[in-house]
Amino acid sequence: MALETSADQPAPVRQIANAISGWVDRLGAVWVEGQVAQLNRRPGLGTVFLTLRDSVADLSITVTASRVMVDSMEPPLVEGASVVMHAKPTFYATRGSLSLQAREIRMVGLGELLARLERRRQLLAAEGLFDPARKKRLPFLPGCVGLVTAPRSAAERDVLENARRRWPAVGFEVAHATMQGTRSAAEVIEALGRLDRDPAVDVIVIARGGGSVEDLLPFSDEGLLRAVAGCRTPVVSAIGHEPDQPLLDLAADVRASTPTDAAKLVVPDVAAEAHGVAAARERLRGVVLDRVAREQSGLDGLRSRPVLADPRTLVERRLDELDALRERARRTLRHALDRAADDIGHQRARARALSPLATLQRGYAVLQDDAGHVVTSAAAVTAGAGVSVRVADGRVHAQVTGTETTGTAGTTDTTETTDEEHDG
Numbered sequence: 001m002a003l004e005t006s007a008d009q010p011a012p013v014r015q016i017a018n019a020i021s022g023w024v025d026r027l028g029a030v031w032v033e034g035q036v037a038q039l040n041r042r043p044g045l046g047t048v049f050l051t052l053r054d055s056v057a058d059l060s061i062t063v064t065a066s067r068v069m070v071d072s073m074e075p076p077l078v079e080g081a082s083v084v085m086h087a088k089p090t091f092y093a094t095r096g097s098l099s100l101q102a103r104e105i106r107m108v109g110l111g112e113l114l115a116r117l118e119r120r121r122q123l124l125a126a127e128g129l130f131d132p133a134r135k136k137r138l139p140f141l142p143g144c145v146g147l148v149t150a151p152r153s154a155a156e157r158d159v160l161e162n163a164r165r166r167w168p169a170v171g172f173e174v175a176h177a178t179m180q181g182t183r184s185a186a187e188v189i190e191a192l193g194r195l196d197r198d199p200a201v202d203v204i205v206i207a208r209g210g211g212s213v214e215d216l217l218p219f220s221d222e223g224l225l226r227a228v229a230g231c232r233t234p235v236v237s238a239i240g241h242e243p244d245q246p247l248l249d250l251a252a253d254v255r256a257s258t259p260t261d262a263a264k265l266v267v268p269d270v271a272a273e274a275h276g277v278a279a280a281r282e283r284l285r286g287v288v289l290d291r292v293a294r295e296q297s298g299l300d301g302l303r304s305r306p307v308l309a310d311p312r313t314l315v316e317r318r319l320d321e322l323d324a325l326r327e328r329a330r331r332t333l334r335h336a337l338d339r340a341a342d343d344i345g346h347q348r349a350r351a352r353a354l355s356p357l358a359t360l361q362r363g364y365a366v367l368q369d370d371a372g373h374v375v376t377s378a379a380a381v382t383a384g385a386g387v388s389v390r391v392a393d394g395r396v397h398a399q400v401t402g403t404e405t406t407g408t409a410g411t412t413d414t415t416e417t418t419d420e421e422h423d424g
Helices: 013-025 067-071 112-126 154-166 184-197 222-229 259-266 270-303 312-354 356-361
Strands: 030-041 047-053 060-066 082-092 097-109 144-149 171-176 203-208 235-239 366-369 386-391 394-400 417-423
Touching: 013 082, 030 060, 047 067, 060 067, 060 082, 067 097, 112 222, 144 154, 144 184, 154 171, 154 203, 154 259, 171 184, 184 203, 184 222, 203 259, 235 259, 312 356
Parallel strands: 060 097, 144 171, 144 203, 203 235
Antiparallel strands: 030 047, 030 082, 047 060, 082 097, 366 386, 386 394, 394 417
């Protein structure tokens, strides 16, 4: 029956809650169809808590069911499954919440929600939207990180605090957007485009905390996936927790399991990098020292050689060789000169032996007439003619007084000469 209340006589909250509980209890059990958006088994409890989502409208309701009933289902009940259940509405007055108490649950088949997402995944994969070849590498040290997340959310705090703890100098450009509900995809696309157009932003992180499957549906929106694939800036998906896998994880360049993990991926750890630089410097120093020691050892080996220990040794040895070569040259030249002198003496003796002067020295003389012609016949001169007799040490001028010819019959004509003068 209706409560009689007025402004002067209002009913307390407990009375209204008890009245609603009574009205709901009078309702009979109903058959309801929906998709299991969330399944929660709490340890030690015999009750399983489910979230049943409407397949068309953005509406869900909590359902409680016996653990024995849920565990005995075949196939097992999973999130996203489409079910039909026989349940009685129940209103909990102490919490002011409406729920359904399941009495029977029947599996309808593969959940429409998961089936729709699977079809979308296959279509976009066939287009190459998830191809690893098109994914961009993250910068080693971004100057500015773009962050798309809900305002004042735990995801925003996790990313900012962990990133700045790892690298204090990193800058952030935060673009807030609704991360749940029907407007979420459009707002995230708008924020993503704004950050992608900013030339100062080197990498973009889309971060949201965990949630049910229906809460994460905006991050499987086809428009958002195409916007992410078309970004020129690398995009990191940090949606939910490790088990959550919206399609955004496939379209993004890098997937982070949590917002905290995203902070670790986009910026390096300053302590680790400093340690790495110190280790690299130490290795480089060791390499240089080894190279210097090796070269010094080689130099010492060269310096220890006699020729470098006392360079004069090489010169002195060459000087000795030079002296020996010079002495050999002297001997060779002396021998050559001696042989040449001997040759000259022999040639001179040979020439002297052939010279007419040598013949004259043996007592012979050369007779010449006044014209200077050599007289070879007695008939060439006449008595009274002047002649010149050439002897070894000079000339004798004489006058022919007579001639004597040796006859063929043994007769001889006698010619007398008179000495007129002798040139010495």
